[in-house]
Amino acid sequence: MKQNLPLFLLFFTSILFAQTKVSGVVKDTFGEPVAFANVIFKDSNEGTITNENGRFYLESDSTHDAIWVSFVGYKLNTFPLSQKVSYNLEVVLEEEVESLGEVVVYSGKTSKKDNPAIVILRKIWENRRQNGVKKFKQYQYDKYEKLEFDLNTIDSSLIKSRIFKGMEFVWEQIDTSNITGNSYLPIFINEAYSKVYGDNLLREEKEILEGNKNSGFENNQTLIAFIKDMYKEYDVYDNYLKFFDKAFTSPLSRTGVDVYNYVLLDSAFRDNKWCYNIVYYPRRKNELTFKGDFWVNDSTWAIKEINLRASKSANLNWVREVYIEQEFEVLNDSIFLITRDYFLSDFSLRKKEKAQGIYGKRTTLFDHYEFDIPKDKSFYKEQIDPYNEDIYMRPDEFWEERRMEKLSRDEKGVYNMLDTLKTIPRFKSLYNIGATLASGYYQVGNIDVGPVFSIFGFNEAEGLRIRLGGRTYFSQNDPWRVEVFGAYGFKDRRFKHGVSAKWLLDRKSRLTIFGGNRKDVEQTGASLTNSNDVLGRNLASSALITVGANDKLTRVNLTAAGLSIDPVKNLQIRLTGTYRTLESATDTFSLKYFDENGGIQSKISQPELDLGLYYSPNRKTSGYGVEQTVINDGDFPTFYVGYTQGLKDVLGGDFNYSRIQGLYFQPWNIGGIGRLYTTVEAGKIFDPVPLGLLSPIPGNQTLFSIYNSFTNLDFYEFVSDTYLSMHMQHNFGGRLFSRIPWLRKLNLREIVGVRAAYGSLSDENIALNQPNGLLLQAPTKGYWEWSVGVGNIFKIFRIDFNFRGNYLDNPDVRRFGVTGEFGFSF
Known part of the structure; x- marks a missing residue:
């Protein structure tokens, strides 16, 4: 019965506060939000950018007394911080009068003709099948995946709700998302470590799971598999990216010019590679599209960095937010390999910003790439024991050696929290009710x-x-x-x-x-x-x-x-x-x-x-x-x-x-x-x-x-x-x-x-x-x-x-x- 456990029963853990936290919105003097503005802790390299609604969240383990907020065509605003935790700030940017003549403001539909961003996009199309592991006969790499679910938008009414009577300890420490700015409480985490082998000549790929660690729920392979299928593998170079049984048009798609506006915003060195920065946004509402930007190399036309945020008007149920980040490493002058993939989704019965929901987060890291090491075709066809219990019982030393990024303090607390919750009769009752409805x-x-x-x-x-x-x-x-x-x-x-x-x-x-x-x-x-x-x-x-x-x-x-x-x-x-x-x-x-x-x-x-x-x-x-x-x-x-x-x-x-x-x-x-x-x-x-x-x-x-x-x-x-x-x-x-x-x-x-x-x-x-x-x-x-x-x-x-x-x-x-x-x- 437990194998069909629904998302809304993935409960509880505790987390720790960082030293400095700040969230808010950036607007211009007319009260309009400024999207993609830079927000940085003063005299540091710790920063973020605002989303399409001008909102931001930023945190640091160090103590800071101010943030810098800037955007092309606006004056730099140094905004003081009077306390370690400052939420719901409103930062106003003033236009840079002396440079107004040099600034081009893009709004509404952009032209397909004579648009330098479209010229660059065509170069990406021409070279997309020649990037990454596809340039080699064979490839293999290590893959680490971390799946996490968090209860979000926590307020006093939820904390005082009778449903959590006897489980109040889960609220002792709560954190805030640097993507949405909403408070959250981690309730589930799963880690997996695999070896991946592929052969482009044979068109074969094989992934061998070597370790899996789950926070409670009795190593529920069905729950883990369901979540992994929900967050399917995808390639941003594909024309369509499939999530939640829906096909979103990729901003790198050949049909992207029909549904997106593109703006060439900037150019700069990214890891010693000269790249162009292109911002994109939907031409129409209610379509399965994204907003965001990407950096593309000027010679290989390979993507160096990209972020995608699903349009809030997209015809998608129960999902309030979708946010994706991918980063690529320069192997040599012409090879860009993916090193990090981050996917966040915000599930909620209502799309209102203050409604409670659940974050689903997947972080996938790739390392130790090796190439042109052939294996027999029988290697890819050979069946292995589908269930090796040792894989789900790896010791802590195994994970310390193979994690490609350390768990944060709040993530470590998930394992202890679930062990405690499973001993509480009220939690067991809630768990059984939800499992009955699901199965x-x-x-x-x-x-x-x-x-x-x-x-x-x-x-x-x-x-x-x-x-x-x-x-x-x-x-x-x-x-x-x-x-x-x-x-x-x-x-x-x-x-x-x-x-x-x-x-x-x-x-x-x-x-x-x-x-x-x-x-x-x-x-x-x-x-x-x-x-x-x-x-x-x-x-x-x-x-x-x-x-x-x-x-x-x-x-x-x-x-x-x-x-x-x-x-x-x-x-x-x-x-x-x-x-x-x-x-x-x-x-x-x-x-x-x-x-x-x-x-x-x-x-x-x-x-x-x-x-x-x-x-x-x-x-x-x-x-x-x-x-x-x-x-x-x-x-x-x-x-x-x-x-x-x-x-x-x-x-x-x-x-x-x-x-x-x-x-x-x-x-x-x-x-x-x-x-x-x-x-x-x-x-x-x-x-x-x-x-x-x-x-x-x-x-x-x-x-x-x-x-x-x-x-x-x-x-x-x-x-x-x-x-x-x-x-x-x-x-x-x-x-x-x-x-x-x-x-x-x-x-x-x-x-x-x-x-x-x-x-x-x-x-x-x-x-x-x-x-x-x-x-x-x-x-x-x-x-x-x-x-x-x-x-x-x-x-x-x-x-x-x-x-x-x-x-x-x-x-x-x-x-x-x-x-x-x-x-x-x-």
């Missing part, structure tokens, strides 16, 4: 009770339905797991049950055996690709509200056993033997068919052997036990190919038949215009079978928008033995609505979808199924429908308007329908 299970000893979100349901066969279940849970790396459920329908007055067990025999190859039994009511007309998941249950079977009568339900008694193995990473081969019986669950739905003697049967008994191949390249998982958690869900393609053989006269089997099926799912980031999801499914049954074994085109009679189903189709409206299905759904992410002034501030997102299916049904199958009294029809003309939708309503709701494309003359068809969906997304 859907409530832990009682070594048993997880749930999932709590499926306790109640309704359908025409069972009426009101109650379901309770549980599973064993000793740790996220359990080698075996048992899961059970029991359910009762108040209309049919029948008990249902399910039990499933699985055991991981070999961790390296993930050789697993599994088996179980389920006796339940199911809507088998809601999906095309068959599932042998014993405890699986789709939403269509238990939706509380449906469109029309959801009466075409089947009583399923399924027993399954099999094994699976992953011969290579993300490729699974699964062999399953099943035995199931199928019969109608309502009086208004029939599965009757002719048997081989011409008699009429209403129950199907069928054993099957199923061989399936599942391939999901680039999928990332956490956990090393029998069950794993996918941490980049919807971010990788999925391929499935399956072959099923029905066995007649084995265990009383009724039919002998063959079936093949295939599925391909692919999400696509389409640059700055959103995210596209595509699915193609195909299948064929080669022998006559009854309705319960055919392939119904998936209908959707619920009020939910369910991907891979046809919203304006009733269940079993189309049935086939040969089918081809295609689904496309594109989310523009607010790209269009952001152009409409009165809609812009709502941050709504446009969604369009197209769905189509072609199928056929043989004369033999039509004849075999005549006794059921249904007029079986296949979409031989190709059925299609389309939809338009509006997402991000109140940040959590989406509504779709669905239109039927053809077969409009069929009786009682639904030409139009409205569905919705709740969910949390960035």
Whole structure:
């Protein structure tokens, strides 16, 4: 249960104050903020620059009595400090009158023509593939990564809140961010040390984790992996930088001139290299863009330093701030290598500056570069033990030797603080509540009770339905797991049950055996690709509200056993033997068919052997036990190919038949215009079978928008033995609505979808199924429908308007329908 811990439960530690702290805002004489002004402690080299709103924060371990504030075209302001801690200062800069004639003030849109910044940008484009490690055949380096989460914007009301009763000691010492100027309290820290090897000729890269240290939460690999995936690796030279499932346009992108204004601000030596300083800012609001500046070398056109701050108007939920810094080292006259990458994000339910939130900070350092040391291709393909417990138990001496920057005093306190908090009963209670909301299970000893979100349901066969279940849970790396459920329908007055067990025999190859039994009511007309998941249950079977009568339900008694193995990473081969019986669950739905003697049967008994191949390249998982958690869900393609053989006269089997099926799912980031999801499914049954074994085109009679189903189709409206299905759904992410002034501030997102299916049904199958009294029809003309939708309503709701494309003359068809969906997304 702990493996799905949400961000808002990452609590508490303590920190120490520096000697001198100062924060505030820099304005001109007209009261307008001065962005990118220099703020430096007097007679020192310790300084910072203001953000786009003129705000700054600066601290030092030394005592200072003044700051210098300056910017091109303004007089130097020496601002006295009367105390060690000075917050919310307002510094006013006066224009330098005698130099006004030499100063060019840039505002609004800059010209693409004759702009020296654009000339430099084109040089960067021409040389970007020749910089860094890409200039060598092979490379290797050491990588140190530090992830930290902090509770921020702490005020007296939060400190006095009843929720922290008994935990007041965490507030003893609080610090302030030098990026946002807000107070914060570190609550979680994780450190990782790795060796990275790459070969540009083979196009291979391998990262070997050598050490990992976590502040509490029982070395939770899922939490760590989730956070790392949220802060994905990125390259500022790429056209688009992906964070939080959104594609931000990079200021170095070839399309950057369409969304950014560029200004050549300065030139100077940076580490003995002459560089140009370019400031950039968005041309329009509400787009996924940044503000900031970068320094670029005048001969190699490689980036020396860059900072990026996400536009505050960007269509992004729950994230109030994104700030990135990268620094590059000069290896020789022509090679610039990244040495430091800093990423800060400010999560909050509200974007107001004074609202409480959580900082997420990642610092990645790179060192000990070596080049042109070749390794065999087998080195990159070789699988290593996915979980070595020693990696998570490294002694302090290991970290003292390998940390590339020392922990600050407040960061060191995180480890001690979490150890203390874990002993406090109130903290344990808060932890368990949050974990239950995140995972859907409530832990009682070594048993997880749930999932709590499926306790109640309704359908025409069972009426009101109650379901309770549980599973064993000793740790996220359990080698075996048992899961059970029991359910009762108040209309049919029948008990249902399910039990499933699985055991991981070999961790390296993930050789697993599994088996179980389920006796339940199911809507088998809601999906095309068959599932042998014993405890699986789709939403269509238990939706509380449906469109029309959801009466075409089947009583399923399924027993399954099999094994699976992953011969290579993300490729699974699964062999399953099943035995199931199928019969109608309502009086208004029939599965009757002719048997081989011409008699009429209403129950199907069928054993099957199923061989399936599942391939999901680039999928990332956490956990090393029998069950794993996918941490980049919807971010990788999925391929499935399956072959099923029905066995007649084995265990009383009724039919002998063959079936093949295939599925391909692919999400696509389409640059700055959103995210596209595509699915193609195909299948064929080669022998006559009854309705319960055919392939119904998936209908959707619920009020939910369910991907891979046809919203304006009733269940079993189309049935086939040969089918081809295609689904496309594109989310523009607010790209269009952001152009409409009165809609812009709502941050709504446009969604369009197209769905189509072609199928056929043989004369033999039509004849075999005549006794059921249904007029079986296949979409031989190709059925299609389309939809338009509006997402991000109140940040959590989406509504779709669905239109039927053809077969409009069929009786009682639904030409139009409205569905919705709740969910949390960035």
